[in-house]
Amino acid sequence: MIGLADCNNFFVSCERSINPALDGKPVVVLSNNDGCVVARSNESKRLGVKMGQPAFEIRDMIEKHRIIALSGNHLLYRDISLRVHDIFRRFVPSALDYSVDESFLDVNGIPVDVLPEIGEAIYNACWKEMRIPVTIGFAPTKTLAKIATEVSKKGGQRLGIIYDEADAVKIYDNIPIYDLWGVGRRLTKMLYQNGVYTIGQFAARDVEWVKKKMGVTGERSWRELHCQPCIELNHVERLLQDSISESRTFPEDVTDYDYIRARIVIYTSDCARKLRAMNGECRSVGVFLRGNPFRNTEPVLRPERVVRLSSPCNDTITLTEVALDILDNIFIEGAAFKRAGVWLGDIQKCVLRPGSLFETEVDAKTEKKQLMNKFMKTIDKINNVVGYKNIGLASQLVKGHQGHNDGYSSSFQAPSRKK
Ligand SMILES: [Mg+2]
Structure with a gap:
C-alpha cells in the first residue's frame, strides 16, 4: 500500500493558520501576477468561485457575499509546507514530497489494519500543531491513493482507503475522466471523442487501445487503476509546478x-x-x-x-x-x-x-x-x-568553517562581501 497526505485548500488554510478570524468565512487567494484565484475555501467553492478565475470576473460576487480576497504570501506557505511535510514524516518510515501541499507516504510493511490509525494521527498532528486540515488516502497504487484522497475530500472525510481492485471499481463510475491523475485538457478531449467520460469507462477499455491512443503514460495510469503499481515520481515530477x-x-x-x-x-x-x-x-x-x-x-x-x-x-x-x-x-x-x-x-x-x-x-x-x-x-x-x-x-564556494555538511561540498575561500 501507499499513502497520500494532501492539505485541504492549502493557501487558504495557511492564511487561516495565522489568522483564525478567517475561519468559516469565504476566502480566496489570488495569484500575484494576474489576480487569478489560486485557492478557495469551501465557502467560496460553494458560492461558485472557480479555480483560475480572474478576480475582475468575481468582483460582484466578492462584494455581495463579502468574500475575502487575499494576495498570496508564498513564503508563509513554503514555511508551513516544510513543517507539515516534517509532520508527515514522523508517522511513516519515509515520505516523498510531491508538491507544496502533498506527500506520498511509504507504508510498505505496515499492517493494513494499522493504516486508519496512522491516518488519524497525521490528521490530528497537522490540525493541532499547524491548524492545517489534511486528507489522507491509502491504496495499492499512487493513482488510487490520489483517487482515495479526492473522493474522501469531496465527501467531507479525513481518510479514505481503497484496499483492492474490487473496492476501487465501485467508485470508478462516479469519477469524471478529467479527475484522473495526469489527464489534462488535451487528453480529456480525445477521450471524450472516444466515448470515455468516466474513470470506470477508461479502466474498462482494452490496455492495447489505451497504449495506442495515449502511449506509455496512459498505459501506466490504466495499470495503476488495475492495482499494478508502475508510476514512479520521476515520471511525473517534470509537470509544471507553480x-x-x-x-x-x-x-x-x-x-x-x-x-x-x-x-x-x-x-x-x-x-x-x-x-x-x-x-x-x-x-x-x-x-x-x-x-x-x-x-x-x-x-x-x-x-x-x-x-x-x-x-x-x-x-x-x-x-x-x-x-x-x-x-x-x-x-x-x-x-x-x-x-x-x-x-x-x-x-x-x-x-x-x-x-x-x-x-x-x-x-x-x-x-x-x-x-x-x-x-x-x-x-x-x-x-x-x-x-x-x-x-x-x-x-x-566558501571555506567550510561552520563544519557542517548539507550534501554540498564547499572547499574554497569565498569572495568577500559585495565584491
Ligand atoms: Mg491540496
Missing part, C-alpha cells in the same frame, strides 16, 4: 554572511536547475532567513522578501544575482540564523521566441536569452552526466 524552493536548517546558529551567501547561491542554482528540467521559467524570486525558534530571547527573526522580475527567467546567473541582492537587503549583521532558503514562483512554461527571419534587427534581449539558454542547457547536460554538483558558480 513554485520551487530549496532550504536547509543549519545544525548550528549561523552569523557568518559569507557562509549564508554561499548557501543562497547553492539553493538558487538547485532551484534553477529544477526549473529548467521542467522547461519552466519564473517571474518571482524570494529569499528567506529564519532565526532559531528555540531561543526564547527575542521574537523569532524572519527576514524575507520576494522580488518580481521584469521578464520571466530560468538562468542560474540572473536568478542568483537577484537572490543575492535580496539577501543583502534582508541580512541582519550580528543576528544568528538557523535556516535559509530560496523560492522561485510564478512559474510558467518557457517561451523562447526564435529570432524571426523577417526581423531586420535582432532584439538584443532575445539574443542574450537564447545564448544563455544554450549555455545553461550545456551545463545541465554535463552535470547530468557527471553529477550535478560538478559545474556551478564560483560564488557558492
Whole structure:
C-alpha cells in the first residue's frame, strides 16, 4: 500500500493558520501576477468561485457575499509546507514530497489494519500543531491513493482507503475522466471523442487501445487503476509546478554572511536547475532567513522578501544575482540564523521566441536569452552526466568553517562581501 497526505485548500488554510478570524468565512487567494484565484475555501467553492478565475470576473460576487480576497504570501506557505511535510514524516518510515501541499507516504510493511490509525494521527498532528486540515488516502497504487484522497475530500472525510481492485471499481463510475491523475485538457478531449467520460469507462477499455491512443503514460495510469503499481515520481515530477524552493536548517546558529551567501547561491542554482528540467521559467524570486525558534530571547527573526522580475527567467546567473541582492537587503549583521532558503514562483512554461527571419534587427534581449539558454542547457547536460554538483558558480564556494555538511561540498575561500 501507499499513502497520500494532501492539505485541504492549502493557501487558504495557511492564511487561516495565522489568522483564525478567517475561519468559516469565504476566502480566496489570488495569484500575484494576474489576480487569478489560486485557492478557495469551501465557502467560496460553494458560492461558485472557480479555480483560475480572474478576480475582475468575481468582483460582484466578492462584494455581495463579502468574500475575502487575499494576495498570496508564498513564503508563509513554503514555511508551513516544510513543517507539515516534517509532520508527515514522523508517522511513516519515509515520505516523498510531491508538491507544496502533498506527500506520498511509504507504508510498505505496515499492517493494513494499522493504516486508519496512522491516518488519524497525521490528521490530528497537522490540525493541532499547524491548524492545517489534511486528507489522507491509502491504496495499492499512487493513482488510487490520489483517487482515495479526492473522493474522501469531496465527501467531507479525513481518510479514505481503497484496499483492492474490487473496492476501487465501485467508485470508478462516479469519477469524471478529467479527475484522473495526469489527464489534462488535451487528453480529456480525445477521450471524450472516444466515448470515455468516466474513470470506470477508461479502466474498462482494452490496455492495447489505451497504449495506442495515449502511449506509455496512459498505459501506466490504466495499470495503476488495475492495482499494478508502475508510476514512479520521476515520471511525473517534470509537470509544471507553480513554485520551487530549496532550504536547509543549519545544525548550528549561523552569523557568518559569507557562509549564508554561499548557501543562497547553492539553493538558487538547485532551484534553477529544477526549473529548467521542467522547461519552466519564473517571474518571482524570494529569499528567506529564519532565526532559531528555540531561543526564547527575542521574537523569532524572519527576514524575507520576494522580488518580481521584469521578464520571466530560468538562468542560474540572473536568478542568483537577484537572490543575492535580496539577501543583502534582508541580512541582519550580528543576528544568528538557523535556516535559509530560496523560492522561485510564478512559474510558467518557457517561451523562447526564435529570432524571426523577417526581423531586420535582432532584439538584443532575445539574443542574450537564447545564448544563455544554450549555455545553461550545456551545463545541465554535463552535470547530468557527471553529477550535478560538478559545474556551478564560483560564488557558492566558501571555506567550510561552520563544519557542517548539507550534501554540498564547499572547499574554497569565498569572495568577500559585495565584491
Ligand atoms: Mg491540496
